[in-house]
Amino acid sequence: MAKVAAPILVWFRRDLRLADNPALTFAAETGRPILPVYIHETDTNQRPDGGAAKWWLHHSLHALKETLASRGLALCLRRGPAGETLSDLIAETGAESIVWNRRYDAAGIEADTALKTRFSEAGLIVRSFKAHLLVEPWDMKTKSGGPFRVFTPFWRTLSVRDDIADPYPAPDALTPFDASVDSLAIEDLDLTPARDWADAFSDVWTPGEAGATERLGAFLSSAVAGYSDRRDLPGQSGTSRLSPHLRFGEISPRMIWHETRAATRSKASAASAQTFLSEIAWREFSYHLLYYNPDLATKNYAATFDAFPWGDDAGHLKAWQRGQTGYPIVDAGMRELWRFGWMHNRVRMITASFLTKHLLIDWRRGEDWFWDTLVDADPASNAASWQWVAGSGADAAPYFRIFNPILQGEKFDPEGLYIRSHVPELARLDRKWLHKPWEAPAAVLDAAGIRLGETYPRPIVDHRSARQAALDAYQSMKSADSPALSA
Numbered sequence: 001m002a003k004v005a006a007p008i009l010v011w012f013r014r015d016l017r018l019a020d021n022p023a024l025t026f027a028a029e030t031g032r033p034i035l036p037v038y039i040h041e042t043d044t045n046q047r048p049d050g051g052a053a054k055w056w057l058h059h060s061l062h063a064l065k066e067t068l069a070s071r072g073l074a075l076c077l078r079r080g081p082a083g084e085t086l087s088d089l090i091a092e093t094g095a096e097s098i099v100w101n102r103r104y105d106a107a108g109i110e111a112d113t114a115l116k117t118r119f120s121e122a123g124l125i126v127r128s129f130k131a132h133l134l135v136e137p138w139d140m141k142t143k144s145g146g147p148f149r150v151f152t153p154f155w156r157t158l159s160v161r162d163d164i165a166d167p168y169p170a171p172d173a174l175t176p177f178d179a180s181v182d183s184l185a186i187e188d189l190d191l192t193p194a195r196d197w198a199d200a201f202s203d204v205w206t207p208g209e210a211g212a213t214e215r216l217g218a219f220l221s222s223a224v225a226g227y228s229d230r231r232d233l234p235g236q237s238g239t240s241r242l243s244p245h246l247r248f249g250e251i252s253p254r255m256i257w258h259e260t261r262a263a264t265r266s267k268a269s270a271a272s273a274q275t276f277l278s279e280i281a282w283r284e285f286s287y288h289l290l291y292y293n294p295d296l297a298t299k300n301y302a303a304t305f306d307a308f309p310w311g312d313d314a315g316h317l318k319a320w321q322r323g324q325t326g327y328p329i330v331d332a333g334m335r336e337l338w339r340f341g342w343m344h345n346r347v348r349m350i351t352a353s354f355l356t357k358h359l360l361i362d363w364r365r366g367e368d369w370f371w372d373t374l375v376d377a378d379p380a381s382n383a384a385s386w387q388w389v390a391g392s393g394a395d396a397a398p399y400f401r402i403f404n405p406i407l408q409g410e411k412f413d414p415e416g417l418y419i420r421s422h423v424p425e426l427a428r429l430d431r432k433w434l435h436k437p438w439e440a441p442a443a444v445l446d447a448a449g450i451r452l453g454e455t456y457p458r459p460i461v462d463h464r465s466a467r468q469a470a471l472d473a474y475q476s477m478k479s480a481d482s483p484a485l486s487a
C-alpha cells in the first residue's frame with residue numbers, strides 16, 4: 001500500500017469558518033493534506049463556556065463539520081488535554097506541522113505558548129496567525145508607546161489604519177488527509193442543555209459560517225443605513241446581531257470591516273456605517289484591555305473600586321435574573337436574555353446599571369450570569385462592558401451617573417414594543433403607564449388584567465431611595481480611598 005502523505009493539523013478553536021481563516025489558508029497553500037481538528041480541552045485554565053455558549057458551539061461544530069465535508073475533509077473531534085491530544089494525533093498520523101489562529105485570554109496565551117515550544121522542540125513546524133482581531137493588541141500603541149486606556153483615541157487611531165489587509169477567500173483547493181482517524185461525535189461532547197431552556201434559541205439564530213455571512217449581507221442591504229438612529233431602540237431590528245457569530249469566529253472582523261466599507265462607500269449610509277464600525281472597534285478595545293489586564297473578568301480595572309461596599313441580597317439577585325424586579329424595561333431585558341440567549345445593547349446597559357446601582361450587587365455576579373446565559377458571552381467584551389457600566393472599568397461611565405429605568409424605557413421603547421413582547425402580562429397596559437405600572441390607577445390596571453404583586457411584581461426597590469443609597473455607597477468608597485480627605 002502506498003504511504004499516505006503526512007498531514008498538517010489545522011486546530012480550530014474560536015475560528016469556526018473557512019473564509020478569512022489564515023491558519024487554514026496557510027495549510028491549503030502548502031498543498032499538503034489537511035486534517036482539521038477540534039479539541040474539547042480539559043486541561044485548560046480557561047473559563048468553561050456557559051450554557052448558552054455551549055448550545056451555540058454544538059450547532060456551530062455541526063455547521064463546520066458539514067462545510068468541511070462538502071470540501072472532502074473530515075473534522076476530527078477529540079476531548080482531552082490539548083498537548084496530549086495533539087501528541088496522540090501526531091503519533092497516529094505522522095503530522096509534521098500544526099497551525100492555529102491566536103487567542104487572547106491569559107490562559108489561552110499561556111497554553112499556546114507552551115504548546116508552541118513543546119512541538120517546535122519536537123521538530124514540528126508550528127505557526128499561529130491573527131484571525132480574531134483587526135489589529136493585534138501589541139500593535140496598537142498610544143503616542144507615548146503604551147497601551148490605550150481610553151476608547152476615543154483608540155478609535156481615532158484604528159479608524160485610519162491602512163494595514164487592515166483584505167480578507168482571504170475560503171481556500172479553493174483543500175487536500176484531504178487520506179487515512180481514517182478516530183473521532184468523537186459532536187453529541188459526545190454533551191454541549192446542549194438537558195432542560196428545554198434553549199428551545200427558542202433556534203427560532204432566532206442560525207449558528208455557523210453560512211448563517212453569519214447571511215446575517216452580515218442582510219444587515220448591509222438594509223439596517224446599516226439607519227444604524228445610527230435605530231441602534232438604541234430595542235423594539236426594532238436596528239443592529240446586526242453578529243455578536244455570537246463573531247464570538248465563535250464564524251465571520252472575521254476583517255470581513256465585516258471591508259464589506260461594510262465597500263457596501264456603504266459614497267452612499268448616504270457611510271456615516272451610519274462608520275458608527276457601526278466604531279462598535280466593532282469597541283470589541284477590539286475590549287480585547288486590547290483584556291490582553292493588558294488578564295484579570296479583567298475578576299478584578300476591578302480601577303483599584304479604587306476594591307473598597308466599594310457591595311451588598312449581597314440573594315433575593316434581589318434572583319429577582320433580577322428572572323426578570324421579576326417590577327421595572328418593566330429591566331424585566332423585559334432579563335427575559336429576552338433567558339429566552340433567546342441575547343439582549344439588546346441598550347438594555348444590557350440598563351439591566352447592568354440596575355444590578356450594580358439600584359441593587360448594589362457586585363458587577364461580577366452580573367458578569368457571571370451573562371457569561372452563562374449569553375450566546376455571545378465573550379471573555380473580553382463581557383468583562384469590559386460590565387466594568388464600564390459599573391464605573392470600575394477603563395474609560396467607564398461615572399458611577400454617579402445612574403440610569404433611571406423609567407425614563408430609559410420611555411425614551412428608548414416609547415411605544416412599549418419591546419416590553420410588550422417580553423413581558424406579556426403587561427401587554428394590554430397603556431403606554432402612559434407601561435414603564436411605571438405601580439403608578440397606574442386601579443381601574444387602568446384592572447382593565448389591563450394586571451394585579452400588582454400577583455400577575456406582575458411591585459418594584460423590588462424604590463428608584464429614588466435606591467439611587468440615593470448608590471450615591472452614598474459611592475461616597476463611602478471615595479472616602480475609604482482617601483482617608484486623609486475624609487478625616
Ligand SMILES: Cc1cc2nc3c(=O)[nH]c(=O)nc-3n(C[C@H](O)[C@H](O)[C@H](O)COP(=O)(O)OP(=O)(O)OC[C@H]3O[C@@H](n4cnc5c(N)ncnc54)[C@H](O)[C@@H]3O)c2cc1C
Nearest residue numbers: 239240241242243279280282283345348377378381382385
Ligand atoms: C453589560 C454588558 C455586557 C456585554 N457583554 C457582551 C458579551 O459578552 N459579548 C459581546 O459580544 N458583547 C457584549 N456586550 C456588548 C454589546 O451589548 C453587544 O456586542 C451587542 O449588543 C451585540 O449586538 P449586535 O451584534 O447586534 O451589535 P451591533 O450594534 O450590530 O455591533 C456590531 C458588533 O460590534 C461589537 N460591539 C457592539 N457593541 C459593543 C460593545 N459595547 N462592546 C464590545 N463590542 C461591541 C459586537 O461584536 C457586535 O456584534 C455587552 C454590553 C454590556 C453593556
